Amino acid sequence: MLRIGLLLLIAPIVILMGAYFWELGDVRECALNGGYWNYVEGACRDTPQPFASWQVRSPWLVNGGMLLSVLGVVLCMVGLYVKKR
Numbered sequence: 001m002l003r004i005g006l007l008l009l010i011a012p013i014v015i016l017m018g019a020y021f022w023e024l025g026d027v028r029e030c031a032l033n034g035g036y037w038n039y040v041e042g043a044c045r046d047t048p049q050p051f052a053s054w055q056v057r058s059p060w061l062v063n064g065g066m067l068l069s070v071l072g073v074v075l076c077m078v079g080l081y082v083k084k085r
Helices: 002-032 057-079
Strands: 035-037 041-047
Touching: 002 035, 002 041, 035 057
Parallel strands: none
Antiparallel strands: 035 041
């Protein structure tokens, strides 16, 4: 149970950070080419675009990752509390 808890605690964080840095690379490339990043469409544009956070664009990804991390913490605590057989 402890191993599953640690996996659920760490995996969502790594996945979210990986997706964030992937998108950040695209945003930086667009800015270096003189464009403006459209966060909703995920494309580089010539005119300034409004910012849209991840919470607005993919609430299931953000909230689901947080819920999995909380479940991982609970499973870790239960795994540490229960005696090994």
